[in-house]
Amino acid sequence: MRDGGSADRGKAWGWLAGLGLLCAALIALPHLLSYSQQEIAVFLVINVLLVVSYRLLTLTGEWSLGHVVIMGVGGYASALFTKALGVPVPLAMLLGAASAAATAFVLAFPLFRMKGFYFLIGSFAAGEVIRLLWKRFRVPFGGPKGLKLIPSFPDLEIGALTIDFFEPVNYYYLCLLVVSISVFILYRLERSRIGLTFHAVHWQDSLAESVGVSTWRYRTLAFVIASFFAGLSGALLAHYIGTVNPNRFDVGEMVFVLIWAIVGGTATIYGPILGVVVLTIINEVVLRQLGFDQMRPLFYGAILIASILFLPQGLESLVGKAREAWAGRGGGAGPEDQRFGAQ
Amino acid sequence: MRSVPKYRDMSRRKFLGTTVAGVALAGVVAPNLAFGAAKTVKVGFLAPLTGEVAAWGLPGLYGCQIWAEQVNAAGGIKVGGDSYQVELVSYDNEYAPDKARTGATKLIREDGVKFIMMLGGDTWPAVQPIANRTGMLVSTLLPSDLSPDTKTLIAPCEVHPIYNVTGVQWLAENKPDLKTAVICAQDDALGRPSVATYLAAFEAENIEVVDTVFFDISATDFAPIMTGLLAKNPDILCLDTAYADYVHPLCEQAYQQGFKGQIISCTADFYEKIIEKTSKEFMEGFIFQFPDFDDPALNGPRINFTDPNGFYAEYNKRWPGEWGAVSWEYASILDLWRAGAEKAGSVEPTEVLPAMKAGGKGLHAFGEAEWWGKELFGIDNALVGDWPVVVIENGKAVIKEFKSIPAWWRKHGKLLVKHFDKMGEMYYQRG
Numbered sequence: 014m015r016d017g018g019s020a021d022r023g024k025a026w027g028w029l030a031g032l033g034l035l036c037a038a039l040i041a042l043p044h045l046l047s048y049s050q051q052e053i054a055v056f057l058v059i060n061v062l063l064v065v066s067y068r069l070l071t072l073t074g075e076w077s078l079g080h081v082v083i084m085g086v087g088g089y090a091s092a093l094f095t096k097a098l099g100v101p102v103p104l105a106m107l108l109g110a111a112s113a114a115a116t117a118f119v120l121a122f123p124l125f126r127m128k129g130f131y132f133l134i135g136s137f138a139a140g141e142v143i144r145l146l147w148k149r150f151r152v153p154f155g156g157p158k159g160l161k162l163i164p165s166f167p168d169l170e171i172g173a174l175t176i177d178f179f180e181p182v183n184y185y186y187l188c189l190l191v192v193s194i195s196v197f198i199l200y201r202l203e204r205s206r207i208g209l210t211f212h213a214v215h216w217q218d219s220l221a222e223s224v225g226v227s228t229w230r231y232r233t234l235a236f237v238i239a240s241f242f243a244g245l246s247g248a249l250l251a252h253y254i255g256t257v258n259p260n261r262f263d264v265g266e267m268v269f270v271l272i273w274a275i276v277g278g279t280a281t282i283y284g285p286i287l288g289v290v291v292l293t294i295i296n297e298v299v300l301r302q303l304g305f306d307q308m309r310p311l312f313y314g315a316i317l318i319a320s321i322l323f324l325p326q327g328l329e330s331l332v333g334k335a336r337e338a339w340a341g342r343g344g345g346a347g348p349e350d351q352r353f354g355a356q
Numbered sequence: 357m358r359s360v361p362k363y364r365d366m367s368r369r370k371f372l373g374t375t376v377a378g379v380a381l382a383g384v385v386a387p388n389l390a391f392g393a394a395k396t397v398k399v400g401f402l403a404p405l406t407g408e409v410a411a412w413g414l415p416g417l418y419g420c421q422i423w424a425e426q427v428n429a430a431g432g433i434k435v436g437g438d439s440y441q442v443e444l445v446s447y448d449n450e451y452a453p454d455k456a457r458t459g460a461t462k463l464i465r466e467d468g469v470k471f472i473m474m475l476g477g478d479t480w481p482a483v484q485p486i487a488n489r490t491g492m493l494v495s496t497l498l499p500s501d502l503s504p505d506t507k508t509l510i511a512p513c514e515v516h517p518i519y520n521v522t523g524v525q526w527l528a529e530n531k532p533d534l535k536t537a538v539i540c541a542q543d544d545a546l547g548r549p550s551v552a553t554y555l556a557a558f559e560a561e562n563i564e565v566v567d568t569v570f571f572d573i574s575a576t577d578f579a580p581i582m583t584g585l586l587a588k589n590p591d592i593l594c595l596d597t598a599y600a601d602y603v604h605p606l607c608e609q610a611y612q613q614g615f616k617g618q619i620i621s622c623t624a625d626f627y628e629k630i631i632e633k634t635s636k637e638f639m640e641g642f643i644f645q646f647p648d649f650d651d652p653a654l655n656g657p658r659i660n661f662t663d664p665n666g667f668y669a670e671y672n673k674r675w676p677g678e679w680g681a682v683s684w685e686y687a688s689i690l691d692l693w694r695a696g697a698e699k700a701g702s703v704e705p706t707e708v709l710p711a712m713k714a715g716g717k718g719l720h721a722f723g724e725a726e727w728w729g730k731e732l733f734g735i736d737n738a739l740v741g742d743w744p745v746v747v748i749e750n751g752k753a754v755i756k757e758f759k760s761i762p763a764w765w766r767k768h769g770k771l772l773v774k775h776f777d778k779m780g781e782m783y784y785q786r787g
Contacts, residue, residue: 047462047466048461048462048466049458049459049461049462049465049466051461052458052461052462056454056458145572148572151780151785156548156780157543157545157548158544158786159478162481162505165485179485179489181461253457254453254454254457254481254482255481255482255485256453256478256481256482258453258545260451260478260544261452261453261454263573263574264574265574297458301448306405306406306446306447306448307405307414307448309406309448310407
């Protein structure tokens with residue numbers, strides 16, 4: 014008969030083994046893919062950061078329509094830091110992310126006077142204002158055509174080895190590293206006291222205020238942190254494709270983020286990741302290879318409707334059910350352990 | 357007596373020996389057999405096939421499919437003593453730079469294409485580094501993508517938006533009493549340089565532009581836009597290079613708000629549908645720049661497009677009601693590329709490009725043209741010649757005249773540079 018300590022150790026070893034397998038799979042992945050699929054993998058990893066950062070904001074109960082524009086703020090700022098001021102690309106990426114966070118902080122003052130549906134519309138309007146500013150001011154934003162010839166991430170020289178980040182495999186590893194660290198930070202943040210307060214602000218904001226929690230401050234904090242990481246994803250994108258323009262960050266792109274989050278689910282940190290991974294593979298790999306290029310929007314819409322009808326809790330609920338089934342066979346954790354937010 | 361099969365006598369050594377010999381023989385013979393078969397050259401089509409800009413990609417792909425079938429049925433293209441069948445490989449870039457980069461990577465590194473056709477615009481900057489690194493020959497419909505850095509990018513068919521000057525010139529010659537105009541366009545990489553061109557063209561003809569309106573590409577309500585424009589009481593309503601999704605509702609609004617004046621536009625894709633939504637009388641005299649290819653004027657000796665009428669008939673048979681501005685353009689680019697490859701005796705991009713540009717002249721679909729663009733784009737990679745002025749008469753597009761873009765440029769080029777510069781569209785002003 015196992016005592017509690019050995020059970021915990023077994024569980025920890027299980028997690029470590031799972032994590033190790035995942036890491037090995039992610040490292041091996043690009044070598045199993047074609048060149049174009051490697052490109053898709055790069056954008057997929059960047060989008061993982063975008064959608065996971067979006068989830069952080071949703072923890073406080075607010076859904077924004079401006080998150081992709083905030084991503085664009087990071088991309089534009091990072092591009093301008095390198096093009097106009099000659100800042101090295103790695104530093105410019107961090108400054109771009111910080112610019113996105115600073116923009117979110119300023120926007121928080123008018124936006125968090127609203128809640129729910131009004132916040133949603135307000136965030137859309139704020140995003141459009143930013144996009145129109147990019148269009149209106151040719152200097153420094155390049156107008157409707159945006160910015161191009163954005164410097165790419167510099168080559169890394171290790172002895173005789175030169176790592177060219179223009180190559181999708183190398184950039185994939187760079188993005189994987191950055192995104193893994195970012196997701197880990199977001200995961201730890203959610204499990205911290207601050208993360209618990211985000212949940213409290215979402216589910217019991219009046220109660221939280223009655224015990225001295227400033228809901229405005231915590232909503233702002235979530236918005237700023239989420240925007241920092243969205244900005245970082247924008248910077249990663251900008252220095253890879255070498256161009257940013259206002260259309261790339263319009264509401265149409267935001268709809269995709271919403272779909273990823275809805276189809277994947279937002280109760281767990283892996284929910285939106287599942288959403289973006291599954292839908293990207295279906296949209297960019299499977300449907301294209303089947304020759305359904307022009308039918309993809311139709312399939313995408315159908316998947317969204319089917320998901321809402323048959324998986325209202327998102328793809329993450331399938332993981333919960335699978336674990337439940339596994340636990341029923343006496344093999345693992347119960348469903349109450351699934352939520353990362355559960356303490 | 358039962359005979360024993362010979363193979364029973366075969367030792368393992370014999371088996372291995374004969375197998376190796378067989379494989380070696382196959383290795384010697386197979387390449388010769390391959391040489392005997394028709395070769396294939398792949399051409400990439402990297403344009404939006406879905407989304408708002410699909411109208412300037414998908415009809416072009418349809419046209420290319422017809423072109424490839426006809427060329428292949430006639431024996432393919434003749435290059436260096438060999439016949440090549442042409443295989444089209446398409447990739448939907450959704451008019452997004454990241455998808456365009458993925459598509460370019462696939463076409464070049466996986467499919468091994470020798471030439472890529474693009475719409476250009478927002479998607480080109482993401483492809484440019486790949487084209488520069490690989491030396492891939494790429495065509496665009498938007499010469500505003502050209503710059504001194506784009507050595508392997510050519511605009512061999514459509515010199516958008518410069519040809520719009522021909523429509524205004526024809527309008528001024530034929531309706532000299534019209535003296536005021538308003539312009540509206542979506543605020544993007546297509547709309548802005550086109551507005552600069554129309555401003556120059558109107559100024560050259562002493563037509564006053566009383567209002568210019570840019571609307572966002574996400575606009576869906578065109579009633580207030582049209583109300584504002586018509587409040588200026590213009591003689592001419594210019595729809596610039598608006599996408600088909602905007603031209604249609606703008607025309608509807610002009611009709612509903614009682615506009616009786618002249619309309620001029622770069623395109624009028626699917627104009628039959630506009631007529632259905634408005635009226636034949638309202639659309640009478642509508643000027644634009646893209647002919648239907650059943651026009652008798654396209655049967656003249658100047659035209660360098662194989663059987664335009666037959667092409668149009670086949671297109672409409674396969675995709676009724678889908679004929680648009682770009683339906684013939686990519687196919688016409690393929691004609692130029694084919695001529696370049698045949699002249700070079702090679703399908704390699706680095707050899708085809710110099711062959712295409714040799715002598716500074718090329719056979720454009722609408723007549724002989726010159727490689728031009730240094731003053732406006734910083735590089736002579738745009739093929740410029742005559743362009744048709746098309747007018748809707750009795751519900752049908754009719755070519756009224758071919759007018760020379762170089763002739764206009766020689767007379768009014770400074771105006772174009774002035775407005776491009778003012779709009780920040782000169783090559784040295786871009787991002």
